Amino acid sequence: MRWAVILAGGVGSRFWPLSSPEHPKQLLPLAGDASLLEDALARIAPLVPAQRTLIVTSRALADVIREAMPGLPAENVMAEPVARSTAAALAWATARAARADADAAVVAMHADWAVADAEAFREAAATGLLLAQSEDVLVTVGARPTRVETGYGHVVPGAPLGAGRRIARFVEKPDTAAAESLMFQGALWNTGMFLWTARRFRAEIATHTPELAPGLRALDAGDAEGFFGAVRAVSVDVGVFERTQRGAIVTGDFGWDDVGSWAALRRVRHADAAGNVTHGDAHLVDSTGCVAWTDEGPLVVYGLTNAVVVRARGITLVTTADRAPALKGLLDRLPPGLAGERGA
Amino acid sequence: MRWAVILAGGVGSRFWPLSSPEHPKQLLPLAGDASLLEDALARIAPLVPAQRTLIVTSRALADVIREAMPGLPAENVMAEPVARSTAAALAWATARAARADADAAVVAMHADWAVADAEAFREAAATGLLLAQSEDVLVTVGARPTRVETGYGHVVPGAPLGAGRRIARFVEKPDTAAAESLMFQGALWNTGMFLWTARRFRAEIATHTPELAPGLRALDAGDAEGFFGAVRAVSVDVGVFERTQRGAIVTGDFGWDDVGSWAALRRVRHADAAGNVTHGDAHLVDSTGCVAWTDEGPLVVYGLTNAVVVRARGITLVTTADRAPALKGLLDRLPPGLAGERGA
Numbered sequence: 001m002r003w004a005v006i007l008a009g010g011v012g013s014r015f016w017p018l019s020s021p022e023h024p025k026q027l028l029p030l031a032g033d034a035s036l037l038e039d040a041l042a043r044i045a046p047l048v049p050a051q052r053t054l055i056v057t058s059r060a061l062a063d064v065i066r067e068a069m070p071g072l073p074a075e076n077v078m079a080e081p082v083a084r085s086t087a088a089a090l091a092w093a094t095a096r097a098a099r100a101d102a103d104a105a106v107v108a109m110h111a112d113w114a115v116a117d118a119e120a121f122r123e124a125a126a127t128g129l130l131l132a133q134s135e136d137v138l139v140t141v142g143a144r145p146t147r148v149e150t151g152y153g154h155v156v157p158g159a160p161l162g163a164g165r166r167i168a169r170f171v172e173k174p175d176t177a178a179a180e181s182l183m184f185q186g187a188l189w190n191t192g193m194f195l196w197t198a199r200r201f202r203a204e205i206a207t208h209t210p211e212l213a214p215g216l217r218a219l220d221a222g223d224a225e226g227f228f229g230a231v232r233a234v235s236v237d238v239g240v241f242e243r244t245q246r247g248a249i250v251t252g253d254f255g256w257d258d259v260g261s262w263a264a265l266r267r268v269r270h271a272d273a274a275g276n277v278t279h280g281d282a283h284l285v286d287s288t289g290c291v292a293w294t295d296e297g298p299l300v301v302y303g304l305t306n307a308v309v310v311r312a313r314g315i316t317l318v319t320t321a322d323r324a325p326a327l328k329g330l331l332d333r334l335p336p337g338l339a340g341e342r343g344a
Numbered sequence: 345m346r347w348a349v350i351l352a353g354g355v356g357s358r359f360w361p362l363s364s365p366e367h368p369k370q371l372l373p374l375a376g377d378a379s380l381l382e383d384a385l386a387r388i389a390p391l392v393p394a395q396r397t398l399i400v401t402s403r404a405l406a407d408v409i410r411e412a413m414p415g416l417p418a419e420n421v422m423a424e425p426v427a428r429s430t431a432a433a434l435a436w437a438t439a440r441a442a443r444a445d446a447d448a449a450v451v452a453m454h455a456d457w458a459v460a461d462a463e464a465f466r467e468a469a470a471t472g473l474l475l476a477q478s479e480d481v482l483v484t485v486g487a488r489p490t491r492v493e494t495g496y497g498h499v500v501p502g503a504p505l506g507a508g509r510r511i512a513r514f515v516e517k518p519d520t521a522a523a524e525s526l527m528f529q530g531a532l533w534n535t536g537m538f539l540w541t542a543r544r545f546r547a548e549i550a551t552h553t554p555e556l557a558p559g560l561r562a563l564d565a566g567d568a569e570g571f572f573g574a575v576r577a578v579s580v581d582v583g584v585f586e587r588t589q590r591g592a593i594v595t596g597d598f599g600w601d602d603v604g605s606w607a608a609l610r611r612v613r614h615a616d617a618a619g620n621v622t623h624g625d626a627h628l629v630d631s632t633g634c635v636a637w638t639d640e641g642p643l644v645v646y647g648l649t650n651a652v653v654v655r656a657r658g659i660t661l662v663t664t665a666d667r668a669p670a671l672k673g674l675l676d677r678l679p680p681g682l683a684g685e686r687g688a
Contacts, residue, residue: 300659334644
């Protein structure tokens with residue numbers, strides 16, 4: 001049966017000052033009125049019921065998420081004893097599905113994406129699951145680039161394989177020239193949406209992922225403490241996909257965005273005629289391409305272009321769309337007390 | 345004896361959202377830690393004692409000002425029954441001085457200036473008063489232009505007269521080309537600092553200011569209601585100085601600034617090495633020429649140039665130094681409830 005695994009452990013700083021350890025990015029209503037995690041659940045629900053949807057997060061966030069997602073069985077929110085990157089997190093959740101259902105087929109995704117076309121998203125997931133089952137491969141979903149983007153991993157597709165292609169190679173975060181060239185060659189953005197059977201995934205990590213090997217016995221036994229205590233951190237991209245011969249890719253054009261910074265809200269929220277996006281009581285006058293977010297009182301932006309203005313949690317931030325992706329670097333330059341309460 | 349009259353009735357919108365009807369510009373600490381009005385009182389105090397210093401303001405502000413200025417006799421804060429511009433306000437205060445002291449010599453100023461050099465300010469005032477008395481003229485103080493400025497009235501000096509000059513002509517708010525030409529000719533900015541004997545001022549308005557003529561009897565009798573009920577609004581510049589033959593000007597180089605907008609704070613407050621000025625818990629990173637004012641929580645400005653950012657009274661404003669002088673026009677374009685609480 002189909003299972004969904006949603007990775008929701010991320011803690012970062014790109015949505016400071018709105019984000020905080022208690023309210024990281026995936027719990028913020030960045031793409032609409034609901035949180036990104038709520039969006040993710042609603043998006044996959046028609047394909048996978050809540051009973052077979054697992055959320056992997058940190059211990060700090062597990063209760064917050066359980067409370068925010070009353071439709072999900074509480075035990076489906078899985079709290080990692082310690083964060084060990086995506087290979088371990090996905091192995092843990094996949095093993096849980098496998099213990100309940102030896103034929104489990106998993107669709108894995110991150111909680112903090114924006115997706116414009118939920119139906120196309122589910123179509124890609126269904127296509128990828130069929131490919132994973134019929135060809136016994138690990139499948140990633142690639143999005144066709146809509147711009148030159150140096151912040152994403154790229155995948156160069158290889159020979160056709162059923163409804164998808166084999167994977168020729170991965171290129172992690174190319175520079176601008178390489179990203180242009182990749183776009184021209186037909187490379188796809190690696191969305192981080194993966195599909196596999198639990199059986200094949202278990203076999204591939206046993207063969208290719210020495211970082212997880214010392215924990216496999218504990219993993220099979222459902223011993224989370226033992227598993228996380230024994231493994232080393234490695235991403236599923238590097239630790240599995242880049243090593244296996246059984247990788248494949250399907251194309252999914254569903255308006256995928258990883259909402260990487262405040263500036264990305266201009267792509268994922270409804271923009272006015274001047275290209276501004278707002279949240280709260282924001283008023284933009286003679287301004288274009290701005291992000292204006294306020295949780296605390298009116299916000300007026302007058303005569304600015306490509307500015308990012310945020311008032312949240314008692315703090316005001318003003319920067320530019322160009323600088324917004326560098327927010328982590330900014331926080332390192334602020335007094336610890338101010339920057340300390342970072343979120344994701 | 346010397347008397348001082350400080351005009352403190354102004355209500356405007358240029359320091360929105362910090363300013364409000366209850367806290368207009370002159371009561372805000374824009375140039376330093378004290379309000380502009382407190383600065384004005386401290387500046388003139390060594391020349392004129394508090395007993396002979398009069399503040400003219402509105403009824404709405406009189407009590408606020410009395411409370412804020414405990415060193416001043418309460419009756420020296422004079423509340424206009426109705427605002428009728430500067431000629432009436434100054435006539436009213438000058439008449440009050442004249443009733444107490446027939447030989448009163450008045451130094452008149454606005455409450456909302458910034459002055460860099462208080463001692464030079466007092467020297468100019470003393471010089472102007474001597475000229476007003478010795479030549480029996482009305483004196484204005486002119487500041488030597490330090491930039492091309494289209495927002496100020498300019499005065500072209502004429503023939504020498506004692507320590508000053510006669511006035512050749514006034515040019516109100518010239519365009520850029522005219523302002524450049526005036527600067528080249530040696531024209532001065534009309535500061536609005538005036539000096540006269542009560543006797544000569546009374547004579548000149550009786551002769552040249554028909555707007556005030558119907559109120560003169562009430563004025564002499566100290567009947568404020570009768571006076572303000574009978575007069576029409578006219579500025580002292582237009583209603584007296586531009587009409588009298590007895591006008592003179594002295595030069596005063598004391599770093600005068602009328603603090604006309606948020607952008608002016610870059611001239612009147614201490615700027616850091618990057619030309620930024622701040623108030624409150626403001627942090628500027630990779631930013632130059634910015635004004636950052638916060639009364640409510642930390643404010644972080646990252647990667648901006650010549651921006652104005654204000655968080656006050658529950659409202660966030662972000663604009664540019666170029667746009668700051670046009671704030672009144674902005675408020676007309678905002679919802680009435682938001683813009684309604686304007687200040688000066």
